[in-house]
Amino acid sequence: MTAFVTALGFFLSSIVVLLLLCFVLILLFTLLLNIWCGVPFVPTPHVVVRSMVDLARLKPGDRVFDLGAGDARLLVTAKKNEKNIEAIGYELAPLALLLAKLRLFLSGYRADMRMKNFLSEDVSDADVIFLYLSPEYMVKLAPKFNRELKKGTKVISHAFTFKDREPQEVGLVQHRFSRRPTKTYLYIW
Numbered sequence: 001m002t003a004f005v006t007a008l009g010f011f012l013s014s015i016v017v018l019l020l021l022c023f024v025l026i027l028l029f030t031l032l033l034n035i036w037c038g039v040p041f042v043p044t045p046h047v048v049v050r051s052m053v054d055l056a057r058l059k060p061g062d063r064v065f066d067l068g069a070g071d072a073r074l075l076v077t078a079k080k081n082e083k084n085i086e087a088i089g090y091e092l093a094p095l096a097l098l099l100a101k102l103r104l105f106l107s108g109y110r111a112d113m114r115m116k117n118f119l120s121e122d123v124s125d126a127d128v129i130f131l132y133l134s135p136e137y138m139v140k141l142a143p144k145f146n147r148e149l150k151k152g153t154k155v156i157s158h159a160f161t162f163k164d165r166e167p168q169e170v171g172l173v174q175h176r177f178s179r180r181p182t183k184t185y186l187y188i189w
């Protein structure tokens with residue numbers, strides 16, 4: 001009996017150590033990826049998410065992308081707003097991807113989460129694109145969007161703007177993590 005209890009204790013503690021190790025590895029890999037791509041996983045505050053989804057004025061049948069989807073909060077809110085959209089998220093960081101899967105599971109909504117670099121992916125069939133990236137990514141994405149996007153595609157960016165392009169609308173959102181209002185930008189390509 002004592003041998004059984006000892007063996008069980010050893011087995012359970014091995015599982016805990018293994019799970020902890022997996023978590024540390026996922027965290028490390030996420031950190032390395034974020035350093036490599038230059039954009040950390042920083043989720044958009046919920047009040048800003050709602051303002052971005054409002055700016056999108058979603059219609060049934062829209063194909064909605066989040067490039068660097070994080071924990072999929074934008075896609076889930078978009079689905080809540082209009083359930084007949086197709087939601088696609090690109091995300092490289094494993095921790096963010098794990099949280100996205102969990103959020104989607106708990107919400108009951110479906111989105112196609114792809115662990116791929118969105119810079120190498122075709123986005124020509126997008127109707128709406130959400131972004132929360134960096135000034136450098138905005139510079140990289142502008143020529144890609146010029147090549148690929150169809151006329152009228154809506155691009156909604158949190159905080160960062162495109163050079164040489166005027167936004168159609170600018171939203172101002174006050175939230176508790178910043179003293180000044182955050183800006184959201186709607187571009188029509």
Ligand SMILES: C[S@@+](CC[C@H](N)C(=O)[O-])C[C@H]1O[C@@H](n2cnc3c(N)ncnc32)[C@H](O)[C@@H]1O
Nearest residue numbers: 037041042043044068069070092093117118132
């Ligand atoms: C600032 S977070 C925004 C997350 C989410 N869109 C939001 O607003 O809550 C940016 C995310 O983009 C991801 N990312 C950065 N470069 C990427 C790339 N080239 N391909 C896919 N994901 C990328 C990062 O891992 C990070 O999770």
